[in-house]
Amino acid sequence: MNTKTGTISASLDKVKLVFSLILFAAGIVAFYHFDTYSALLRVLSLLAIAGISTALAYNTELGRGVWALVYDSRMEVRKIVWPTQEETTQTTIVVFVMVIV
Template sequence: MNSRVEARGASLDVVKLAVAVSLLVGGILAFYYFSGISTLLRVIGLLVIGAGAAAIAFQTEKGRLLWQFASDSRMEVRKVVWPSRQETLQTTLVVVVMVLIVGIVLWLFDMILMSILRFLTGQGG
């Protein structure tokens, strides 16, 4: 009996997801179909339809798992120790200087190799 209840719940989840997707697709189609109406009203309507589709989708098992993942991720972001402004500026400066140095070195290698290639092929003089 338990497997029958799980199968019914899974099929109901599929129906809910299908309704959410069709609602979202219908909202997008309506957005373009009613192009004569103000863009602001169409965007507001699309946002309301999108929120309704999300509300339906979050009622499924996959939606609840997605919501749990988002809340767990938010909790982990709060634990991160962000660098100070000075550390960020110093790191950025080091990256910019290294990019310039590597660019200059690669430019010099290119010039040397091009000179060697011109000498070997007899071009340029």
Template sequence: MNAKSQVEVSSMDTVKLLAAVVLIVAAILGFYYFDDYSQLLRVLGLLLVIGVATFVAYQTVVGRTVWQFASDAKIEVRKVVWPSRQETVQTTLIVFVMVLIMGIVLWLFDMMLGAILRMLTG
């Protein structure tokens, strides 16, 4: 069973999210507007404003929900049993061989159909 929860978004949350978007857009525009300044300073300024925008967005219900989703996804990634290097190489070789075999089979099938078509059309 899947229980859906309703998230109430207040008008203040909307204003905060809009402010975060405006901050990010202003930071990007500022990055290109101040082209004559050092790129390091522009990147640091851009990262600082994005950090502030993220903090503002986190203050909303939607922002906290997105943060919780990212945290849960990180936990789930840790639970995954990743294949070893040997298993990855073996699987890659199997896929490569199967693609090669299927390519040859389809090529032969195409040649056969082409020969039949040439025989029928003269």
């Protein structure tokens, strides 16, 4: 019974992802199709559709996994000790000297 539930969940996730992509593509097509309307209205509509599409994709297992990857990547970037401007300048000078030599 557990594998059947997993299969149904995986199938539902695929349907959600496909619908999310179709919705996003339809938003882009509508953006260019309704070019006689105000640009502000078209951009706001596109942003709304992109938000709905993203929210729908996030509600899948793959979407949650991608979000976790993005979150973890941002945390790792914050842990990096970036060089100071002085260190960067010194390294650049050393590289230029080595290229000239």
